[in-house]
Each structure stands twice: as C-alpha cells, then as structure tokens.
Amino acid sequence: MTAKLIQGYEVVIGFETHTQLSTHSKIFSRASTAFGAEPNTQACAVDLALPGTLPVMNRGAVERAIQFGLAIGAHIAPRSIFARKNYFYPDLPKGYQISQFEIPVVQGGSVEFYLGDEKKSVRLVRAHLEEDAGKSLHEDFIGQSGIDLNRAGTPLLEIVTEPDMRSSDEAVAYAKELHKIVTWIGICDGNMQEGSFRCDANVSVRKPGGELGTRREIKNLNSFKFMQQAIDYEVRWQIEQIEDGHAIEQATVLFDPDTGETRAMRTKEDAADYRYFPDPDLPPLVIASEWVARVKAGMPELPRVMAQRFASDYGLSDYDATTLTQSQEMAKYFEACARASGQAKLSANWILGELSASLNAAGLEIGHALVDSLQLAAIIAALHQGRINGAGAKALFKEIWSNEQERAGQASDAPAQIERLIRDKDLGQMNDSGELEKIIDAVIAANADNVAQYKAGKDKAFNALVGQAMKATKGKGNPAQVNELLKKKLG
Structure with missing residues (x-):
C-alpha cells in the first residue's frame, strides 16, 4: 500500500524502545530492581561506581x-561485546553507561502486526543489553534538584527498528505489538507509567522518493495516546518549517501533553560523540547454542504462532485470530469458551463484540471479566441449539454481568446455571410453529397498511411486520421461523 502523504510529504518513523527486564536484581549487581522504594535505598557500591567495584553480568x-x-x-x-558509552550527566555515577555498540546480542528480526485489516512488518536492526541511569528529581518549590540512583544499573533491552513506519497510526500499532510480545513472553511487565516500557520515536519527513530527511528524536513517550499526539504534532511542525524555508536541525525533543507540542531539549548526539570503546571490566558475552536451545524449549507459544493455530484449527479469519491473541488472558478465555461451547466462530464474535464492549465500558481487563469463559460458553451453546435467541442470549449475559449473586456462582456448573436462568427469566425461545402461526396471523390482520406496502415492493414494510411479530412473542420468537412464516403467509 502506498504511504499516506501529508501536504505532499512522506512521513518516516523509526523507534528505539527501552524495555526494562523483569529480573529481581540489576544487570551488573545484586541490588534490587523493585519499583517505588525510598530514594537511594536500592543502590549498592557497584551502582554508585565506588572505587574498586567491578560489574558482574x-x-x-x-x-x-x-x-x-x-x-x-x-x-x-x-x-x-559490552562497551562504555561516555557522557556526563548528574544521574550517571560512572560518567559512562555500560551498553553494547558494534556487536549486540540480538541482531535483525521483525515485528508483524495488523493496521486495520492490512498486515504490516517492521524490520529490527538490533536489540542490545545495557544499564539504566538514575533519575533526577526536580523540586520546584524549593528550587533544588536531587538524584535518585535506585534505577541506576537496572537491566534494559534497547530495541531499535529500521525507519519502516509511515504514519503515527502505524507507529502506535507497532509499539502495541512490541508491548504485547515482551509482556507475553514475560521479559517485561510493560508498565509504561513506571517507565518499564519507554519509547523514543525518530521522526522525519521527505518528498516521496527523496533522500531521508533530518530526524528529530521524541524522547520517553510513556503512553500510546501521547505517542500518537507527539508524532502528529512533530510531523506538522517539520512540514511547516520546511515550507517556510527553514532547515530541520537534528535534535532531541520532549512532548508536553499539556500543550500537545514538542520542544527541543538538546542537539542530538551521534555515535562518535559518545566515544564508544569496549569495556575492559567485562569479557565478551558468549552464548552457547545449547543455552539458546534450552531457552527455546521453555518459551510459551508465541502470539503469531497461536494466531496461525486459531485460524487453522478454528476456522477464524487472520484478523480475528490476531485480535484474540492480543494478550494471553484473551487467548485463554477464547480457547476455553470455544472448546466448551463447540462454537469457535460464535465465541470469537461474542468475545470481540459483547464482551469487549462490556469490558471497555467498565474499564476492565479480560482477566477480570464479570462473565467467565464457561458461562459465556453455556450461553453460546444454548443460542446455537435454538433454546434461546440472540436477544435472550444478551439478556443472560447482562444478568450475570450485573448480578453479583450470579457472578458468585462462577465455580458452579455453568450449563446448569444458564438453564436455571433461562427458566427463571422466561427467556426460552418460542419454536412452536403452530403458536407462531397464530401470532403472525394476528399481526397480519392488525397491520393491513404494512402488508399492502410490502406487496407493493417496499422491503421496509416487511421489517416492520417482523418487529411487530417479535414484539408479540415478547422477544422470544425464533427470528428465522418468524421470517419464514411471514414470507410464506404473505405469498
């Protein structure tokens, strides 16, 4: 698909994502990585770079x-190889950061995702291990700044892409997919508010087919909403600058969510400015093939593999299969529901429809759904078997979702619970053709105008008659039977 042009310009975006790894201790010391401790209570001698200390991987x-x-x-x-990245900042105790430069541990690869119903792929350049810096705390009310070194030495995996993205929508979709991958395999908790998953977007614009433009790096985007706003503003700003005859200067910028604008923080450094050289305190990191094999054997089923299995085993579309594997919780919910009900497609439709809408309205994740997978499966089974219709199924779903007493019975037998509710709420579908015929005869007799309009070729009149018939059955009529009998009687 051709990239969308904005005012005749093509947008070019690359990402650098700092993923905080889920280890209990730091990358080169045994100090804790727990979040939220009092400042400087989780920084040991190694983290403080005291003389005589050495890093241990x-x-x-x-x-x-x-x-x-x-x-x-x-x-x-x-x-x-580990290298020293040299720069001076108050929250960097050693005066350099231990990172990887020329030979990173992870090289190449790609991240695939859907943007709408279009499949996209972003190539990765590398992912390298490094240590995090500390944090500067600015106390405006007393005009002072402090340094908290609790975060210093926290293990990071920096994930760098090629400049393959062409819109803010595509960039956000990539970031969400990357977030899904690292949380799915358990290497990161993905908490953006706590800084566990921090994205930097390199943004530039160019005329289609032209040389790459000068990029500006938007630092520390900690929500998908702000990510989109920041990129959109930066793109507009760069185009305006170029159209006004100004050159874009390479820079690091910050996004201010209060104003919705980016602002320059400093001129962007190049690799040469950091004076990289191999760290003499750390030997090369050697990873034997046997170690890789052991790690691979312990990996969970990956989301893209699971999506392919859902498509082949359950007959789902690629889009539905990918959407149902947005998280392990959703995938487990779907598979339990599909197996228990025997209706994979209906299960997918209900999870992506009624259930997702209810979760969004309540601000809940699927792991805290108020209708569990076996209850939904029992509703779907009753619907498929014709014991209830669509309206009855929705009424059952809402009854369990909103009734705390019914939710408390989730551990009990779900099919028995659904049968009881169908009986108690009088939701059983009316399948008796004789009884339906009497109701339809009465509806036809009472709606002569609609009958005449239908016979004159107006389809909307037929829908009105169906609505009257369903109303007469108190919503319990079998919709297919009602339609069939009406058409038969109207000739």
Missing part, C-alpha cells in the same frame, strides 16, 4: 534477551 538478563530474539526471529549472537 546478570544471567537472567541475558536469558531474557535470548527469549526476545527467538520471539522475533532474530539472530542470537554467539559472542557479543
């Missing part, structure tokens, strides 16, 4: 990098 961080590489189909380097 955290095996768990390496394993998580291997997991990610396997998840995206990348090359796991059998030998990678």
